[in-house]
Amino acid sequence: MFSIILNIVGSLMHFYVVHRLYRVTPIRARLSEQHSAKVWWLGALVLWIVYLWGVQLGDEALDWRWWPGQFALTWLGILFVMTLFLLAADLATGFGLWWRERAPRVLGIAALAGALVSAFAIFQAVRAPAVSDYEIVLQDLPAKLDGTVLVMVTDLHLGAQRRSGWMEKRVEQINALAPSAVVMVGDQVEDNPIGEARLATVLRGLKAPLGVWAATGNHEYYGDAATTIAEFEAGGVRWLIDSSVELAPGLVLAGIDDVGRLMRGGGDYTGGLKSTLPQRTNVATILLSHIPAAPIIAGAAERGVDLMLSGHTHGGQIWPFSYLVQHRFPRMVGEHKVGDMSLVISRGAGSWGPRMRLWQPGEIVKLTLRAPGKG
Incomplete structure (x- = not known):
């Protein structure tokens, strides 16, 4: 229809x-x-x-x-x-x-x-994605981790129009920001796995002492998600699918599986969040969730998450469709405060559908983490 x-x-x-x-x-x-x-x-x-x-x-x-x-x-x-x-x-x-x-x-x-x-x-x-810079205070962040830099990329939509050569240039952009960790927050591919042996070499070029981490988005599941996951793992990317990891003492990174399929089916889709963070955290916690769905945002804030990172909205991509996107996702792009939690939504490095963006270009997000009283 x-x-x-x-x-x-x-x-x-x-x-x-x-x-x-x-x-x-x-x-x-x-x-x-x-x-x-x-x-x-x-x-x-x-x-x-x-x-x-x-x-x-x-x-x-x-x-x-x-x-x-x-x-x-x-x-x-x-x-x-x-x-x-x-x-x-x-x-x-x-x-x-x-x-x-x-x-x-x-x-x-x-x-x-x-x-x-x-x-x-x-x-x-x-054009090359612009770099957006945020300083985020994490209430539970140890003082020794003050100044830690994370680089967030989302909605790369690698596929026919963006291949390993395009990603190689993004790797150069990311490395120039000297990140401690890199997080990929869903829709790494357009639909299908890339199928390029070169992709693994390109991804291994990312320089991040605390690792390169990824969460799934809805587009991963429009194709062969298992093969896509394997392709990125071959490049040293580690996936957080309803799981968490301690990046450094006192700093936890969690990621939930894409909730898009469950959202379309109706009913509760917060199960992944509940199993990943079953109780309120008492350490600095960052959550990767591709879709900034209201129940996920509220649930993350209730569980003491300090920072939630999302994409999916593309910032509306083409005006005036941004108004329709904002009706669906009131927190559409940029930084938002939800109680004590910070929420950062990226408009994405790539694009979907028409290769057009009106008015903002794609973006790569640099996040400088600050301990209380240090920012």
Whole structure:
């Protein structure tokens, strides 16, 4: 059903944008000849067919099918942005019923603005993730661990469009922050395992004396999660799946298995949290939970967790969808206080669907841990 709705909406936007662009004076002038107009509409029809074909293929495949799939999703994102601008122009001019002389010019300005904003959104998605820096006070952190640096990455979405070469550059970014530990908080892959022998070598390039740790996200389970886990383990990544480890005396790192499947099924999905942290902690505790679901946040705070790290929301990725995401996850991105617990939600280093981000780029998060009275 979702696919059908997506195809209908995408098709409507496609032909709306094509039709309104045809009304832009410079374009219309170049297509004044009948033959040229036929070429325009034939091209629009071919592009629509390629779009529908790409939507059906998807972009999770690691072979040639990624190209039409990724084109379709990015074209859908461009259509959405263009529709926003063109529709605003049409509403302002009453679809040409008033301001008749100026309407084509307003439509042209809207088309140019939509194209520029779409290009900027693509740039924001393909550029290197920005580094966000937080200093977090952990009430139970021993003084000798004050200044410990953790680097958090989430929503890498490694797959067809981001392979080992892209990850190698992220490793360089992470190492430049001199972390004591690196935590990967879910959706390390788009869907399927990467299947590149080079990935293990790249991951082993991470320099973190206290280790590289990971929690699962919903996308791990859209493919062969067991093979994905093994691929990352080959690179020295250790997974925390409803388990915990003492990073250093007085500092515990815990991670819960992705709760996405249980959330979709309804009912209680806090079992992993309860089994991982059965009682209130009395040491500095950091929890990795890919999805910042309200019951998980509340349960972690009740159990004395000092810091919870999440991703999943992508910061909304493309405005104005951020408002829809925030309706589902009120704490959508950034740092939040929940009682005595700090919650940090990353907008992710990669992207999902259209390779577009509007307005913020992806991010890598640097966390400097502070003992009470030391910050």
